[in-house]
Amino acid sequence: GLAPDRVEGNVKRLRDQLGLTQYGDRIVAQLSSGNRQKAALSCVLCYEPELVMLDEPTLGLDLVTVDELASIIVRQSEEFNRSFIITSHDM
Numbered sequence: 001g002l003a004p005d006r007v008e009g010n011v012k013r014l015r016d017q018l019g020l021t022q023y024g025d026r027i028v029a030q031l032s033s034g035n036r037q038k039a040a041l042s043c044v045l046c047y048e049p050e051l052v053m054l055d056e057p058t059l060g061l062d063l064v065t066v067d068e069l070a071s072i073i074v075r076q077s078e079e080f081n082r083s084f085i086i087t088s089h090d091m
Contacts, residue, residue: 007047017075
């Protein structure tokens with residue numbers, strides 16, 4: 001239900017925010033697991049959902065990337081009033 005220009009703008013903004021600008025021309029399968037998670041998250045967020053459900057979003061990620069992903073989720077929640085439901089085995 002969003003205009004293509006708006007989605008494209010969201011993709012560019014998210015790519016920059018998630019630190020994926022340098023990987024714009026790569027196949028997602030060629031990215032590290034952390035960057036694949038970020039790319040998947042950007043695919044979801046570019047359509048501006050009110051509620052995002054994430055199943056094990058930190059699976060296989062190093063601690064630095066887990067912190068980055070958590071910061072991104074918090075920022076999205078605060079800036080865009082999005083709700084997140086996250087399932088995880090992490091404590």
